Amino acid sequence: MKLKKKRGSLCPEGMDLLLPWYLNGTLGQGEKEAVKKHLKSCSICKEEFKEIKREQKLYQSTTEEIPVPQTFPHLMAAIEKREQGSVWQRIASLIPRPQPALAAALIATQFIVIVGLVGLLALNPWGAGERFYRTLSGPTSIEGKGPRLSILFQDGVQEKTAREVILAINGTIVRGPSPMGIYTVELRSVMNPEEIQGIISALRQKRDVIRFVEVQGE
């Protein structure tokens, strides 16, 4: 039989439009009964229904010989791999996630602690650092009231040695070295002339280190 469509002569009631679904059994009960009844009396739909059955059979047969691959193991392997994720994801998954309220409280606490620590360091109530280390020069000493000495070290004196000498007299370099190599060293406290003289005498005895020393402004 040749498939010959006569679309120009459709069923006047339009029931032919429902026939594919009458065949696949998905019409509602009402429509199903209506089509069933209609088919008994409509020769157009009767013929159409036969053709639809042949079409469907032929349609379904087109993939009869196509082998369907078995991909389930491969699919499961892909799923498991995806679920396991990376090492870091697995580690992260072991760490319990805090509740939002708890997380917010933790963040607020951290913020308060950080602000407190910064404030404490800024105030420096214990004078930390000053007690253990001070530089030989610095802004804190420039405005000092102590007497100032001009010191010229011997050639070849190492920085370490010079430093020891200055620290021994509790001094701070406030200027220098000048082009001539002279340092201006300020003593840290107000001293009477005898004390200053004593320091100068002591320094002058270190001839292997100091070439020249005198009080400024004399």
Next chain:
Amino acid sequence: MSAHKRPSDDGKLLELIAKGDHQAFRVIYDKYYKRIYLYSYRQLGEGEGAKEVANEVMLAVWKGAKQFRGESKPSTWIFGIAVNKVRKEIRKRPPHHEDLDAAEKKVDEKLTQDDVTYRSELRKRMKLAIDRLSREHREVLDMTYYQGLSIKEIAKIMDCPANTVKTRMFYARKRLGGILQEMGIEIGGGA
């Protein structure tokens, strides 16, 4: 084609899949994979792409089972995923320029009245005819003739009114009939 007749079973299976149940996934896979693969095969015209799409659909079912709210039948939901994936795959591909006339001629040369060969060639011609249909026509024919979906389900998947599904099916059949007629298809009484 009984998926639409047992929606509650599939719905329960999807619930189990959402909880990570591999056995439930296996049941859904056994039930739908072949249908999805063959649907993709008929739409794309080749097996490798069809396998890839069918796997993607099953992965989407595994991952998306939690999102299934039961607003449609599970089969509608699953085939909706399949239709979208296939459409996406078709869009990615360059336009199809197969020489259909040459392919038909090749089939003609083989055509004999031997019953087995005849039926085999008939299938090949039908496949060629299906390939010449538009995507919408192939979709509606497949969902009706092969997947056994209802008008309502197809309308939901294709996102169009039920009447559009009926008329689309009508024109798909009309076009298919025209192509088959051009190809001189003789079905015979027992086909």
